[in-house]
Amino acid sequence: MSIGEDIIFEYLHMEIVNVVAGREGIHNKDLIVSKLEKMGHRVGQGMIDRFTKDSPRFKDELDIMKFICKDFWTAVFKKQVDNLRTNHQGVYVLLDKKFRLLTHLSSEKEYVEIAPKFIAFSCGLIRGALSNFGLISIVTADVNSLPECRFQVQIHR
Amino acid sequence: MIFNLYIYDRSGTCLFYHEWNRQKQVDVSREEDFKLMYGMTFSLKSFCNRISPTDPNIGFTSFKTSQYKLHFYETPSGLKFIMTTDLQIQGDIRFLMHTLYKDVFVEYAIRDPECELNKPIKSKLFSEKLNEFIQKQPQFGNIAQTALSSIVK
Amino acid sequence: MSRQSGRSNDPRKVSGELLTLTYGALVAQLVKDSESDDEVNKQLDKMGYNIGIRLIEDFLARSSIGKCKDLRETAEIISKNGFKMFLNITPIVANWNQSGDEFSLIIDNNPLTEFAELPDEHKSLSYCNILCGVVRGALEMVQLEVETKIVQDQLKGDNVTELKVKYIRKIEEAAPAGDD
Numbered sequence: 197m198s199i200g201e202d203i204i205f206e207y208l209h210m211e212i213v214n215v216v217a218g219r220e221g222i223h224n225k226d227l228i229v230s231k232l233e234k235m236g237h238r239v240g241q242g243m244i245d246r247f248t249k250d251s252p253r254f255k256d257e258l259d260i261m262k263f264i265c266k267d268f269w270t271a272v273f274k275k276q277v278d279n280l281r282t283n284h285q286g287v288y289v290l291l292d293k294k295f296r297l298l299t300h301l302s303s304e305k306e307y308v309e310i311a312p313k314f315i316a317f318s319c320g321l322i323r324g325a326l327s328n329f330g331l332i333s334i335v336t337a338d339v340n341s342l343p344e345c346r347f348q349v350q351i352h353r
Numbered sequence: 354m355i356f357n358l359y360i361y362d363r364s365g366t367c368l369f370y371h372e373w374n375r376q377k378q379v380d381v382s383r384e385e386d387f388k389l390m391y392g393m394t395f396s397l398k399s400f401c402n403r404i405s406p407t408d409p410n411i412g413f414t415s416f417k418t419s420q421y422k423l424h425f426y427e428t429p430s431g432l433k434f435i436m437t438t439d440l441q442i443q444g445d446i447r448f449l450m451h452t453l454y455k456d457v458f459v460e461y462a463i464r465d466p467e468c469e470l471n472k473p474i475k476s477k478l479f480s481e482k483l484n485e486f487i488q489k490q491p492q493f494g495n496i497a498q499t500a501l502s503s504i505v506k
Numbered sequence: 507m508s509r510q511s512g513r514s515n516d517p518r519k520v521s522g523e524l525l526t527l528t529y530g531a532l533v534a535q536l537v538k539d540s541e542s543d544d545e546v547n548k549q550l551d552k553m554g555y556n557i558g559i560r561l562i563e564d565f566l567a568r569s570s571i572g573k574c575k576d577l578r579e580t581a582e583i584i585s586k587n588g589f590k591m592f593l594n595i596t597p598i599v600a601n602w603n604q605s606g607d608e609f610s611l612i613i614d615n616n617p618l619t620e621f622a623e624l625p626d627e628h629k630s631l632s633y634c635n636i637l638c639g640v641v642r643g644a645l646e647m648v649q650l651e652v653e654t655k656i657v658q659d660q661l662k663g664d665n666v667t668e669l670k671v672k673y674i675r676k677i678e679e680a681a682p683a684g685d686d
Binding site for chain 2: 649679680
């Protein structure tokens with residue numbers, strides 16, 4: 197059974213998406229996504245501040261990515277990333293087959309189109325977390341079929 | 354055997370309807386059927402409370418005819434789950450409906466950001482999950498099975 | 507801040523922090539986007555309401571709590587079950603008025619404000635106003651119309667945060683529409 201705070205978080209996230217989307221209007225998709233992404237970024241930074249206080253130092257970038265996919269993902273999204281791939285040149289693809297913030301969304305085609313606003317905050321969250329390790333990145337995501345989500349992290353070197 | 358299920362919000366809007374083993378169709382439109390069902394249970398509920406010889410705690414929960422049984426479960430928030438079954442049905446159907454409320458309705462309607470609360474539920478995920486839930490109930494049954502078991506008896 | 511290790515062993519704490527930080531980011535964004543503190547307060551209340559009308563179903567489904575017999579019972583359930591389930595705190599129910607239609611939830615160590623500070627130029631911001639909306643929305647779904655208001659606020663130097671709940675009326679069940 198889920199923890200009460202998790203339920204509140206999901207409802208809060210739902211309302212945040214509603215309010216931001218409502219304020220910016222449906223035609224301003226990019227602005228909606230960027231606003232949500234920025235909020236997530238802020239939260240991601242804060243989470244890492246509190247999360248890694250007692251963690252050992254990481255030896256390299258891949259080590260950090262593994263931490264994000266396991267510990268961080270489990271803490272924030274309640275499960276591990278299902279698959280992590282990299283080209284060893286700073287691009288990482290993280291596949292979550294049942295992404296927390298998409299599990300209650302109905303799986304029809306039209307939903308796939310509105311999915312970006314439901315993952316923008318999470319993209320920011322990951323970017324914020326990475327920035328606290330000194331990694332500057334761009335995080336994007338795409339949804340082909342719900343509730344699966346593929347995140348792409350591009351690290352600037 | 355489960356025949357059909359109605360879910361109403363507290364203003365009487367039918368949020369969801371599905372039938373599984375209903376063998377005879379009503380001779381009115383869907384809309385009319387929803388209205389009649391809501392009106393009938395509403396009246397029964399208030400009538401049962403009015404004539405209750407003791408302070409009614411839960412009130413109206415079910416009735417049966419020679420052919421079917423109607424089960425009524427209302428949440429404190431006024432959502433109404435109404436299910437009809439055959440007479441052989443075993444077990445606590447109101448508990449089944451509570452579980453359906455908790456595991457399907459809350460999870461896939463209430464928590465779906467795209468689901469508007471007082472409109473009929475359009476989500477396919479919801480109807481899939483609901484179907485899955487109902488069909489795995491031991492009470493679900495189907496016509497062939499029932500016929501077989503009555504021969505065995 | 508506590509410094510104990512193995513924090514990932516306490517999922518409830520991590521979940522709480524995610525919630526607190528997300529809420530903080532929301533308030534910061536609203537403050538930035540709004541003309542006045544009052545506008546932010548209203549928006550938070552509205553968001554809370556939208557959460558409350560859904561959250562109540564989660565609550566009822568999980569707790570199997572039936573209808574309350576009076577406002578005193580309702581108040582206790584909000585505190586001991588509702589707040590406990592979702593924020594892991596149990597506000598004290600106090601300050602009943604004489605006619606028994608008004609009470610307060612007294613919140614000490616509010617998780618929402620754990621990392622928050624109110625800047626000087628936002629003294630009329632009611633940071634936790636979302637709670638007013640949540641309680642109002644949730645109660646409306648169980649046929650109780652109430653007014654809610656934060657009357658004391660730890661972020662403004664008060665000893666506790668006090669959420670006042672005033673009963674307005676019972677919402678009667680709608681009779682079926684129809685001609686017969």
